[in-house]
Amino acid sequence: MFKELDPLLHSQLRLAVMSLLLGLESAEFTFLKEKTNATAGNLSVQLDKLAEAGYIAIEKSFRGKKPLTTCRITKKGIKAFEEYVSSLKGYIQT
Amino acid sequence: MSNQHDQLSPQQSLDLIASMINEAKGNVRDNSFYYLLWGWVLVAAHLGSFTLIEFEFGYPYAVWLIVIPAWIATFVHGSRQAKKQLRAATHLETVNLSLWISFGVLSVTIPFFGAFINYQINPVILLMGSMATVTSGIILKYRPLVVGGILIFACGLASFFLSYQQQSLISAAAIVGGYLVPGYMLKVQK
Numbered sequence: 001m002f003k004e005l006d007p008l009l010h011s012q013l014r015l016a017v018m019s020l021l022l023g024l025e026s027a028e029f030t031f032l033k034e035k036t037n038a039t040a041g042n043l044s045v046q047l048d049k050l051a052e053a054g055y056i057a058i059e060k061s062f063r064g065k066k067p068l069t070t071c072r073i074t075k076k077g078i079k080a081f082e083e084y085v086s087s088l089k090g091y092i093q094t
Numbered sequence: 095m096s097n098q099h100d101q102l103s104p105q106q107s108l109d110l111i112a113s114m115i116n117e118a119k120g121n122v123r124d125n126s127f128y129y130l131l132w133g134w135v136l137v138a139a140h141l142g143s144f145t146l147i148e149f150e151f152g153y154p155y156a157v158w159l160i161v162i163p164a165w166i167a168t169f170v171h172g173s174r175q176a177k178k179q180l181r182a183a184t185h186l187e188t189v190n191l192s193l194w195i196s197f198g199v200l201s202v203t204i205p206f207f208g209a210f211i212n213y214q215i216n217p218v219i220l221l222m223g224s225m226a227t228v229t230s231g232i233i234l235k236y237r238p239l240v241v242g243g244i245l246i247f248a249c250g251l252a253s254f255f256l257s258y259q260q261q262s263l264i265s266a267a268a269i270v271g272g273y274l275v276p277g278y279m280l281k282v283q284k
Contacts, residue, residue, distance in 0.1 A: 024182050027183075
């Protein structure tokens with residue numbers, strides 16, 4: 001039987017962000033934007049969705065006068081990601 | 095990267111995950127400037143200390159004042175980098191940095207308690223440095239640094255048997271051979 005894929009993760013940009021954050025302690029918005037080639041607006045919306053689900057934590061601060069957004073993956077996010085990958089394996093193997 | 099509505103096949107999902115994990119890997123901050131700067135500053139201080147004692151200068155410890163410009167350089171470089179670089183921190187990078195910061199804090203603190211350890215400050219700091227170097231080598235999966243750490247350990251033990259002046263010389267040799275040489279080898283490899 002196929003496990004349902006987490007719709008929150010089964011989207012190109014959100015999955016890309018989660019995969020990047022998985023290997024990092026934290027990453028800045030500009031880093032994620034460059035690595036995913038996303039527009040700032042779209043990335044911002046997707047990050048908010050991930051944060052609302054509790055998959056990532058977003059911290060807003062300032063560096064000098066510029067606003068600084070830092071993201072990190074949460075325990076809940078890691079668990080969801082692991083479940084997503086194990087469901088994917090089910091699809092691939094059959 | 096496009097919007098959330100596109101349909102990903104399972105294989106595309108896995109490919110995307112793998113490529114993003116690789117992207118994250120290659121983007122660690124390059125901290126080699128600090129590691130190499132401090133290596134050279136300590137070598138210069140030890141050699142300076144050796145020379146001043148040789149010429150019977152009254153205050154050979156004064157040579158350690160060169161750490162002040164080194165701190166300034168560290169802060170200036172740090173603030174410039176903070177503005178420039180795309181910042182993303184890996185766990186191991188953070189562990190490695192904290193390890194050396196802890197070593198730095200201990201190295202600054204221990205000399206104040208020199209009287210309690212019979213002024214065997216150089217051997218103790220070398221032994222602590224050997225631990226940090228070996229651990230860094232393991233974190234970075236770079237064997238020459240592990241070997242370097244063992245060399246520093248040997249020099250640390252040996253310096254218990256030497257005079258303060260000789261300790262300066264062996265400390266400088268330990269830092270060059272056990273830390274700077276593998277440090278440059280690593281930089282060239284990258």
